[in-house]
Amino acid sequence: MKQEINENTENKIIEAANSVFEKKGYDGTKMQEIADTAGINKALLHYYFRSKDKLFEMIFSMAFRKLVGKLEFLFDENIPVIEKIKIFIDQHTDFIAANRHLPLFIVNEVNRRPEIFVKLLSGIYEKDDRLHRLLAQIEKETKEGVLKPFDPRHVFLNMIAMNIFPFAAKPLVKGLLRMSEDEFRQFITERKRIVTEIIINSIAAK
Amino acid sequence: MKQEINENTENKIIEAANSVFEKKGYDGTKMQEIADTAGINKALLHYYFRSKDKLFEMIFSMAFRKLVGKLEFLFDENIPVIEKIKIFIDQHTDFIAANRHLPLFIVNEVNRRPEIFVKLLSGIYEKDDRLHRLLAQIEKETKEGVLKPFDPRHVFLNMIAMNIFPFAAKPLVKGLLRMSEDEFRQFITERKRIVTEIIINSIAAK
Protein backbone atom coordinates (compact mmCIF):
# COMPACT_ATOMS: atom_id res chain seq x y z
CA MET A 1 0.00 0.00 0.00
CA LYS A 2 2.67 2.46 1.08
CA GLN A 3 4.61 1.65 -2.03
CA GLU A 4 1.61 2.42 -4.21
CA ILE A 5 0.95 5.74 -2.56
CA ASN A 6 4.61 6.54 -2.78
CA GLU A 7 4.86 5.78 -6.47
CA ASN A 8 1.63 7.56 -7.10
CA THR A 9 2.92 10.76 -5.55
CA GLU A 10 6.27 10.38 -7.24
CA ASN A 11 4.59 9.95 -10.59
CA LYS A 12 2.34 12.92 -10.03
CA ILE A 13 5.44 14.99 -9.31
CA ILE A 14 7.30 13.72 -12.35
CA GLU A 15 4.36 14.39 -14.62
CA ALA A 16 3.84 17.86 -13.22
CA ALA A 17 7.53 18.74 -13.29
CA ASN A 18 7.80 17.46 -16.83
CA SER A 19 4.91 19.53 -18.02
CA VAL A 20 6.05 22.74 -16.34
CA PHE A 21 9.76 22.43 -17.15
CA GLU A 22 9.07 21.66 -20.81
CA LYS A 23 6.82 24.65 -21.22
CA LYS A 24 8.72 27.20 -19.15
CA GLY A 25 12.30 26.01 -19.04
CA TYR A 26 14.50 25.79 -15.97
CA ASP A 27 14.55 29.52 -15.22
CA GLY A 28 10.86 30.04 -15.84
CA THR A 29 9.84 27.18 -13.59
CA LYS A 30 8.98 27.72 -9.92
CA MET A 31 8.92 24.82 -7.49
CA GLN A 32 5.61 26.16 -6.19
CA GLU A 33 4.04 25.79 -9.62
CA ILE A 34 5.19 22.20 -9.90
CA ALA A 35 3.73 21.50 -6.47
CA ASP A 36 0.44 23.15 -7.42
CA THR A 37 0.27 21.25 -10.69
CA ALA A 38 0.92 17.99 -8.88
CA GLY A 39 -1.66 18.94 -6.26
CA ILE A 40 0.79 18.64 -3.40
CA ASN A 41 2.74 20.70 -0.91
CA LYS A 42 6.02 22.35 -1.88
CA ALA A 43 7.80 20.69 1.02
CA LEU A 44 6.76 17.30 -0.30
CA LEU A 45 8.50 18.11 -3.54
CA HIS A 46 11.73 18.54 -1.62
CA TYR A 47 11.01 15.37 0.29
CA TYR A 48 10.96 13.36 -2.94
CA PHE A 49 13.56 15.30 -4.91
CA ARG A 50 15.98 17.16 -2.74
CA SER A 51 16.43 20.22 -4.95
CA LYS A 52 15.22 21.94 -8.07
CA ASP A 53 18.48 20.96 -9.78
CA LYS A 54 18.07 17.28 -8.94
CA LEU A 55 14.47 17.26 -10.14
CA PHE A 56 15.40 19.13 -13.27
CA GLU A 57 18.27 16.82 -14.09
CA MET A 58 15.93 13.87 -13.90
CA ILE A 59 13.24 15.45 -16.06
CA PHE A 60 15.81 16.65 -18.56
CA SER A 61 17.47 13.30 -19.04
CA MET A 62 14.06 11.63 -19.39
CA ALA A 63 13.10 14.19 -22.02
CA PHE A 64 16.39 13.82 -23.82
CA ARG A 65 16.07 10.06 -24.02
CA LYS A 66 12.48 10.41 -25.18
CA LEU A 67 13.50 12.70 -28.03
CA VAL A 68 16.62 10.83 -29.08
CA GLY A 69 14.83 7.51 -28.67
CA LYS A 70 12.52 8.43 -31.52
CA LEU A 71 15.53 8.36 -33.82
CA GLU A 72 16.20 4.71 -33.13
CA PHE A 73 13.82 3.67 -35.84
CA LEU A 74 16.25 5.09 -38.38
CA PHE A 75 18.99 2.81 -37.15
CA ASP A 76 17.18 -0.33 -36.17
CA GLU A 77 14.70 -1.16 -38.86
CA ASN A 78 15.89 -3.40 -41.59
CA ILE A 79 14.03 -1.87 -44.52
CA PRO A 80 15.18 0.15 -47.53
CA VAL A 81 16.41 3.64 -46.72
CA ILE A 82 13.75 5.41 -48.74
CA GLU A 83 10.98 3.42 -47.12
CA LYS A 84 12.55 4.10 -43.74
CA ILE A 85 12.50 7.83 -44.32
CA LYS A 86 8.88 7.81 -45.40
CA ILE A 87 7.78 6.05 -42.24
CA PHE A 88 10.09 8.07 -40.04
CA ILE A 89 8.84 11.47 -41.18
CA ASP A 90 5.25 10.40 -40.72
CA GLN A 91 5.81 9.05 -37.22
CA HIS A 92 8.26 11.71 -36.13
CA THR A 93 5.91 14.53 -37.15
CA ASP A 94 3.09 12.98 -35.14
CA PHE A 95 5.39 12.55 -32.17
CA ILE A 96 6.54 16.18 -32.25
CA ALA A 97 2.96 17.36 -32.70
CA ALA A 98 2.05 15.48 -29.53
CA ASN A 99 5.11 16.83 -27.68
CA ARG A 100 5.28 20.33 -29.02
CA HIS A 101 7.56 21.77 -26.36
CA LEU A 102 9.99 18.91 -26.12
CA PRO A 103 12.52 19.80 -28.83
CA LEU A 104 12.73 23.47 -27.89
CA PHE A 105 13.13 22.51 -24.25
CA ILE A 106 16.10 20.26 -25.03
CA VAL A 107 17.69 22.74 -27.41
CA ASN A 108 17.30 25.59 -24.93
CA GLU A 109 18.66 23.81 -21.91
CA VAL A 110 21.60 22.36 -23.81
CA ASN A 111 22.40 25.85 -25.06
CA ARG A 112 22.09 27.31 -21.61
CA ARG A 113 24.14 24.68 -19.78
CA PRO A 114 25.98 22.35 -22.17
CA GLU A 115 27.39 20.31 -19.27
CA ILE A 116 23.98 18.73 -18.59
CA PHE A 117 24.18 17.00 -21.91
CA VAL A 118 27.78 15.86 -22.00
CA LYS A 119 27.11 12.91 -19.69
CA LEU A 120 24.07 11.85 -21.72
CA LEU A 121 26.18 11.79 -24.86
CA SER A 122 28.35 8.89 -23.78
CA GLY A 123 25.24 6.69 -23.65
CA ILE A 124 24.74 7.43 -27.33
CA TYR A 125 28.33 6.93 -28.38
CA GLU A 126 28.17 3.40 -27.05
CA LYS A 127 25.65 2.50 -29.71
CA ASP A 128 28.13 3.26 -32.45
CA ASP A 129 27.71 -0.11 -34.13
CA ARG A 130 24.15 0.76 -35.11
CA LEU A 131 25.37 3.94 -36.74
CA HIS A 132 27.92 1.97 -38.70
CA ARG A 133 25.30 -0.50 -39.82
CA LEU A 134 23.14 2.37 -41.09
CA LEU A 135 26.06 3.89 -42.95
CA ALA A 136 26.82 0.49 -44.46
CA GLN A 137 23.21 0.16 -45.55
CA ILE A 138 23.36 3.54 -47.26
CA GLU A 139 26.62 2.66 -48.95
CA LYS A 140 25.17 -0.62 -50.17
CA GLU A 141 22.07 1.01 -51.61
CA THR A 142 24.22 3.65 -53.24
CA LYS A 143 26.31 0.97 -54.95
CA GLU A 144 23.10 -0.74 -56.05
CA GLY A 145 22.11 2.49 -57.77
CA VAL A 146 19.07 3.13 -55.57
CA LEU A 147 20.60 6.14 -53.86
CA LYS A 148 22.99 8.77 -55.09
CA PRO A 149 26.00 9.67 -52.94
CA PHE A 150 25.11 12.15 -50.19
CA ASP A 151 26.23 13.33 -46.77
CA PRO A 152 23.89 11.66 -44.25
CA ARG A 153 24.57 14.36 -41.69
CA HIS A 154 23.01 17.05 -43.82
CA VAL A 155 20.06 14.89 -44.82
CA PHE A 156 19.44 14.00 -41.20
CA LEU A 157 19.61 17.62 -40.10
CA ASN A 158 17.37 18.78 -42.94
CA MET A 159 14.75 16.24 -42.03
CA ILE A 160 14.81 17.05 -38.32
CA ALA A 161 14.86 20.79 -38.95
CA MET A 162 11.88 20.75 -41.31
CA ASN A 163 9.94 18.49 -38.95
CA ILE A 164 10.62 20.36 -35.75
CA PHE A 165 10.66 23.99 -36.77
CA PRO A 166 6.96 24.52 -37.52
CA PHE A 167 6.02 23.19 -34.08
CA ALA A 168 8.78 24.92 -32.17
CA ALA A 169 7.82 28.21 -33.77
CA LYS A 170 4.11 27.46 -33.92
CA PRO A 171 2.74 30.80 -32.62
CA LEU A 172 5.16 32.68 -34.88
CA VAL A 173 4.23 30.60 -37.90
CA LYS A 174 0.52 30.87 -37.20
CA GLY A 175 0.89 34.61 -36.73
CA LEU A 176 3.04 35.36 -39.73
CA LEU A 177 1.15 33.10 -42.10
CA ARG A 178 -2.17 34.08 -40.53
CA MET A 179 -3.49 30.60 -39.89
CA SER A 180 -6.26 29.32 -37.68
CA GLU A 181 -5.68 26.21 -35.62
CA ASP A 182 -7.45 24.16 -38.27
CA GLU A 183 -5.42 25.63 -41.08
CA PHE A 184 -2.27 24.88 -39.11
CA ARG A 185 -3.26 21.25 -38.71
CA GLN A 186 -4.00 21.07 -42.40
CA PHE A 187 -0.65 22.69 -43.15
CA ILE A 188 1.16 20.06 -41.09
CA THR A 189 -0.59 17.25 -42.90
CA GLU A 190 0.54 18.68 -46.22
CA ARG A 191 4.05 19.07 -44.88
CA LYS A 192 4.45 15.36 -44.26
CA ARG A 193 4.10 14.73 -47.97
CA ILE A 194 6.18 17.72 -49.02
CA VAL A 195 9.06 17.12 -46.62
CA THR A 196 9.16 13.43 -47.49
CA GLU A 197 9.27 14.29 -51.17
CA ILE A 198 12.06 16.80 -50.69
CA ILE A 199 14.21 14.49 -48.63
CA ILE A 200 13.71 11.50 -50.90
CA ASN A 201 14.46 13.70 -53.87
CA SER A 202 17.73 14.79 -52.31
CA ILE A 203 19.03 11.22 -51.96
CA ALA A 204 17.31 9.04 -54.57
CA ALA A 205 19.26 8.22 -57.70
CA LYS A 206 17.57 9.72 -60.74
CA MET B 1 27.89 67.06 -24.17
CA LYS B 2 25.13 65.86 -21.88
CA GLN B 3 23.40 64.41 -24.85
CA GLU B 4 26.51 62.49 -25.87
CA ILE B 5 27.04 61.04 -22.41
CA ASN B 6 23.38 60.23 -22.21
CA GLU B 7 23.31 58.42 -25.53
CA ASN B 8 26.53 56.69 -24.71
CA THR B 9 25.15 55.24 -21.50
CA GLU B 10 21.86 54.40 -23.13
CA ASN B 11 23.66 52.58 -25.92
CA LYS B 12 25.83 50.69 -23.49
CA ILE B 13 22.68 49.56 -21.70
CA ILE B 14 20.93 48.55 -24.89
CA GLU B 15 23.93 46.60 -26.10
CA ALA B 16 24.35 44.85 -22.77
CA ALA B 17 20.65 44.12 -22.38
CA ASN B 18 20.51 42.80 -25.91
CA SER B 19 23.42 40.46 -25.37
CA VAL B 20 22.16 39.11 -22.05
CA PHE B 21 18.49 38.80 -23.00
CA GLU B 22 19.31 37.02 -26.26
CA LYS B 23 21.52 34.48 -24.57
CA LYS B 24 19.50 33.86 -21.41
CA GLY B 25 15.93 34.83 -22.22
CA TYR B 26 13.65 36.96 -20.09
CA ASP B 27 13.52 34.62 -17.11
CA GLY B 28 17.23 33.84 -17.11
CA THR B 29 18.22 37.50 -17.22
CA LYS B 30 18.96 39.47 -14.05
CA MET B 31 18.98 43.25 -14.07
CA GLN B 32 22.22 43.09 -12.11
CA GLU B 33 23.91 41.17 -14.90
CA ILE B 34 22.83 43.71 -17.48
CA ALA B 35 24.18 46.47 -15.27
CA ASP B 36 27.47 44.63 -14.81
CA THR B 37 27.79 43.94 -18.52
CA ALA B 38 27.12 47.59 -19.27
CA GLY B 39 29.59 48.60 -16.59
CA ILE B 40 27.08 50.65 -14.67
CA ASN B 41 25.02 50.71 -11.52
CA LYS B 42 21.77 48.80 -11.31
CA ALA B 43 19.91 51.94 -10.24
CA LEU B 44 21.05 53.64 -13.41
CA LEU B 45 19.41 50.92 -15.40
CA HIS B 46 16.10 51.78 -13.79
CA TYR B 47 16.79 55.45 -14.35
CA TYR B 48 16.98 54.90 -18.11
CA PHE B 49 14.44 52.11 -18.43
CA ARG B 50 11.92 52.08 -15.67
CA SER B 51 11.48 48.33 -15.39
CA LYS B 52 12.76 45.01 -16.63
CA ASP B 53 9.57 44.64 -18.66
CA LYS B 54 10.02 47.98 -20.38
CA LEU B 55 13.65 47.23 -21.20
CA PHE B 56 12.77 43.77 -22.40
CA GLU B 57 9.97 44.99 -24.60
CA MET B 58 12.36 47.36 -26.29
CA ILE B 59 15.08 44.77 -26.83
CA PHE B 60 12.57 42.23 -28.04
CA SER B 61 10.98 44.47 -30.62
CA MET B 62 14.42 45.52 -31.86
CA ALA B 63 15.44 41.88 -32.17
CA PHE B 64 12.20 40.97 -33.87
CA ARG B 65 12.57 43.72 -36.46
CA LYS B 66 16.19 42.72 -37.00
CA LEU B 67 15.22 39.13 -37.72
CA VAL B 68 12.17 39.85 -39.83
CA GLY B 69 13.98 42.66 -41.60
CA LYS B 70 16.36 40.13 -43.11
CA LEU B 71 13.42 38.67 -44.98
CA GLU B 72 12.75 41.89 -46.85
CA PHE B 73 15.24 40.96 -49.52
CA LEU B 74 12.87 38.20 -50.59
CA PHE B 75 10.11 40.72 -51.23
CA ASP B 76 11.93 43.77 -52.45
CA GLU B 77 14.51 42.67 -54.96
CA ASN B 78 13.43 42.61 -58.53
CA ILE B 79 15.35 39.57 -59.73
CA PRO B 80 14.28 36.08 -60.76
CA VAL B 81 12.99 33.93 -57.89
CA ILE B 82 15.68 31.31 -58.21
CA GLU B 83 18.44 33.90 -58.19
CA LYS B 84 16.75 35.55 -55.22
CA ILE B 85 16.77 32.33 -53.23
CA LYS B 86 20.44 31.68 -53.97
CA ILE B 87 21.44 35.08 -52.67
CA PHE B 88 19.03 34.93 -49.75
CA ILE B 89 20.28 31.62 -48.38
CA ASP B 90 23.87 32.78 -48.62
CA GLN B 91 23.21 36.05 -46.83
CA HIS B 92 20.71 34.70 -44.35
CA THR B 93 23.04 31.93 -43.23
CA ASP B 94 25.83 34.44 -42.62
CA PHE B 95 23.44 36.65 -40.70
CA ILE B 96 22.25 33.83 -38.45
CA ALA B 97 25.83 32.67 -37.92
CA ALA B 98 26.67 36.18 -36.70
CA ASN B 99 23.54 36.28 -34.51
CA ARG B 100 23.36 32.75 -33.26
CA HIS B 101 20.99 33.36 -30.39
CA LEU B 102 18.57 35.68 -32.13
CA PRO B 103 16.12 33.19 -33.70
CA LEU B 104 15.85 31.01 -30.62
CA PHE B 105 15.33 34.10 -28.48
CA ILE B 106 12.43 35.28 -30.62
CA VAL B 107 10.87 31.84 -30.87
CA ASN B 108 11.15 31.28 -27.13
CA GLU B 109 9.72 34.57 -26.04
CA VAL B 110 6.86 34.41 -28.52
CA ASN B 111 6.07 30.94 -27.23
CA ARG B 112 6.22 32.07 -23.64
CA ARG B 113 4.18 35.22 -24.02
CA PRO B 114 2.43 35.44 -27.40
CA GLU B 115 0.95 38.85 -26.59
CA ILE B 116 4.34 40.52 -26.96
CA PHE B 117 4.30 39.70 -30.62
CA VAL B 118 0.72 40.48 -31.53
CA LYS B 119 1.35 44.21 -31.67
CA LEU B 120 4.47 43.75 -33.80
CA LEU B 121 2.45 41.73 -36.29
CA SER B 122 0.28 44.62 -37.41
CA GLY B 123 3.40 46.43 -38.63
CA ILE B 124 4.01 43.49 -40.94
CA TYR B 125 0.46 43.14 -42.18
CA GLU B 126 0.62 46.70 -43.43
CA LYS B 127 3.23 45.69 -45.97
CA ASP B 128 0.83 43.32 -47.64
CA ASP B 129 1.33 44.79 -51.11
CA ARG B 130 4.92 43.53 -51.18
CA LEU B 131 3.71 40.04 -50.39
CA HIS B 132 1.24 40.25 -53.24
CA ARG B 133 3.93 41.44 -55.62
CA LEU B 134 6.08 38.46 -54.66
CA LEU B 135 3.21 36.06 -55.16
CA ALA B 136 2.54 37.68 -58.54
CA GLN B 137 6.19 37.26 -59.48
CA ILE B 138 6.06 33.58 -58.58
CA GLU B 139 2.87 33.12 -60.54
CA LYS B 140 4.40 34.85 -63.55
CA GLU B 141 7.53 32.70 -63.51
CA THR B 142 5.38 29.62 -63.11
CA LYS B 143 3.40 30.53 -66.20
CA GLU B 144 6.65 31.17 -68.05
CA GLY B 145 7.65 27.61 -67.24
CA VAL B 146 10.62 28.56 -65.06
CA LEU B 147 9.00 27.34 -61.86
CA LYS B 148 6.62 24.52 -61.16
CA PRO B 149 3.52 25.19 -59.04
CA PHE B 150 4.30 25.10 -55.31
CA ASP B 151 3.06 26.39 -51.97
CA PRO B 152 5.34 29.33 -51.07
CA ARG B 153 4.55 28.91 -47.37
CA HIS B 154 6.15 25.49 -47.23
CA VAL B 155 9.14 26.53 -49.28
CA PHE B 156 9.65 29.55 -47.08
CA LEU B 157 9.42 27.50 -43.91
CA ASN B 158 11.73 24.81 -45.25
CA MET B 159 14.35 27.37 -46.11
CA ILE B 160 14.16 29.15 -42.78
CA ALA B 161 14.09 25.88 -40.84
CA MET B 162 17.14 24.43 -42.56
CA ASN B 163 19.03 27.70 -42.17
CA ILE B 164 18.23 28.34 -38.55
CA PHE B 165 18.16 24.91 -36.98
CA PRO B 166 21.89 24.04 -37.08
CA PHE B 167 22.73 27.30 -35.30
CA ALA B 168 19.90 27.20 -32.82
CA ALA B 169 20.87 23.65 -31.87
CA LYS B 170 24.60 24.18 -32.36
CA PRO B 171 25.88 22.51 -29.17
CA LEU B 172 23.52 19.58 -29.75
CA VAL B 173 24.57 19.22 -33.36
CA LYS B 174 28.25 19.50 -32.54
CA GLY B 175 27.84 16.97 -29.76
CA LEU B 176 25.76 14.42 -31.63
CA LEU B 177 27.76 14.63 -34.85
CA ARG B 178 30.99 14.95 -32.89
CA MET B 179 32.35 18.02 -34.65
CA SER B 180 35.06 20.46 -33.71
CA GLU B 181 34.45 24.16 -34.16
CA ASP B 182 36.33 24.04 -37.47
CA GLU B 183 34.36 21.07 -38.71
CA PHE B 184 31.16 22.87 -37.79
CA ARG B 185 32.19 25.91 -39.80
CA GLN B 186 33.04 23.66 -42.73
CA PHE B 187 29.70 21.90 -42.34
CA ILE B 188 27.85 25.21 -42.51
CA THR B 189 29.69 26.21 -45.66
CA GLU B 190 28.66 22.95 -47.30
CA ARG B 191 25.10 23.49 -46.11
CA LYS B 192 24.72 26.70 -48.07
CA ARG B 193 25.19 24.80 -51.31
CA ILE B 194 23.12 21.81 -50.23
CA VAL B 195 20.18 23.78 -48.87
CA THR B 196 20.15 26.04 -51.92
CA GLU B 197 20.14 23.00 -54.17
CA ILE B 198 17.30 21.36 -52.28
CA ILE B 199 15.12 24.44 -52.25
CA ILE B 200 15.73 25.26 -55.91
CA ASN B 201 15.04 21.64 -56.77
CA SER B 202 11.71 21.79 -55.00
CA ILE B 203 10.45 24.72 -57.07
CA ALA B 204 12.28 24.72 -60.41
CA ALA B 205 10.43 23.29 -63.40
CA LYS B 206 12.17 20.20 -64.69
Next chain:
DNA sequence: GGAAGGTTTAACCAAATAGTTAAACCGGTT
Protein backbone atom coordinates in the same frame (compact mmCIF):
# COMPACT_ATOMS: atom_id res chain seq x y z
C1' DG C 1 31.84 81.07 -7.73
C1' DG C 2 27.46 79.06 -7.41
C1' DA C 3 22.73 77.90 -8.84
C1' DA C 4 20.26 74.57 -11.79
C1' DG C 5 19.42 70.36 -13.88
C1' DG C 6 20.41 66.19 -15.59
C1' DT C 7 23.27 61.86 -14.31
C1' DT C 8 25.26 58.46 -11.21
C1' DT C 9 25.76 55.98 -6.96
C1' DA C 10 25.30 53.60 -2.29
C1' DA C 11 22.07 52.06 0.62
C1' DC C 12 17.84 50.42 1.21
C1' DC C 13 13.04 47.96 0.68
C1' DA C 14 9.60 44.47 -0.47
C1' DA C 15 8.32 40.54 -2.86
C1' DA C 16 9.46 36.13 -4.63
C1' DT C 17 11.51 31.88 -4.17
C1' DA C 18 14.46 27.62 -3.02
C1' DG C 19 14.93 25.10 0.75
C1' DT C 20 14.25 23.54 6.05
C1' DT C 21 12.03 22.08 10.29
C1' DA C 22 9.15 20.17 13.43
C1' DA C 23 4.92 18.56 14.18
C1' DA C 24 0.78 16.02 12.48
C1' DC C 25 -0.96 12.10 10.00
C1' DC C 26 -1.82 7.40 8.68
C1' DG C 27 -1.24 2.35 7.80
C1' DG C 28 0.47 -1.75 9.37
C1' DT C 29 2.44 -4.54 13.41
C1' DT C 30 2.66 -6.20 17.93
Next chain:
DNA sequence: AACCGGTTTAACTATTTGGTTAAACCTTCC
Protein backbone atom coordinates in the same frame (compact mmCIF):
# COMPACT_ATOMS: atom_id res chain seq x y z
C1' DA D 1 -4.69 0.13 22.05
C1' DA D 2 0.08 1.76 21.62
C1' DC D 3 3.77 2.37 18.65
C1' DC D 4 6.70 2.70 14.61
C1' DG D 5 7.81 3.95 10.01
C1' DG D 6 7.28 6.44 6.17
C1' DT D 7 4.43 10.46 4.32
C1' DT D 8 2.40 15.02 4.38
C1' DT D 9 1.75 19.63 5.97
C1' DA D 10 2.07 24.50 7.98
C1' DA D 11 5.19 27.64 9.26
C1' DC D 12 9.52 29.39 8.88
C1' DT D 13 14.41 30.96 7.02
C1' DA D 14 17.82 32.81 3.95
C1' DT D 15 18.81 34.51 -0.35
C1' DT D 16 17.92 36.51 -4.60
C1' DT D 17 16.08 40.02 -7.17
C1' DG D 18 13.32 43.96 -9.14
C1' DG D 19 12.74 48.33 -7.85
C1' DT D 20 13.24 52.95 -4.89
C1' DT D 21 15.33 56.86 -2.50
C1' DA D 22 18.12 60.41 -1.24
C1' DA D 23 22.36 62.14 -1.58
C1' DA D 24 26.60 62.97 -4.39
C1' DC D 25 28.41 64.28 -8.72
C1' DC D 26 29.23 66.53 -12.85
C1' DT D 27 28.50 70.13 -16.57
C1' DT D 28 26.61 74.24 -18.16
C1' DC D 29 25.18 78.77 -17.70
C1' DC D 30 24.85 83.15 -15.26
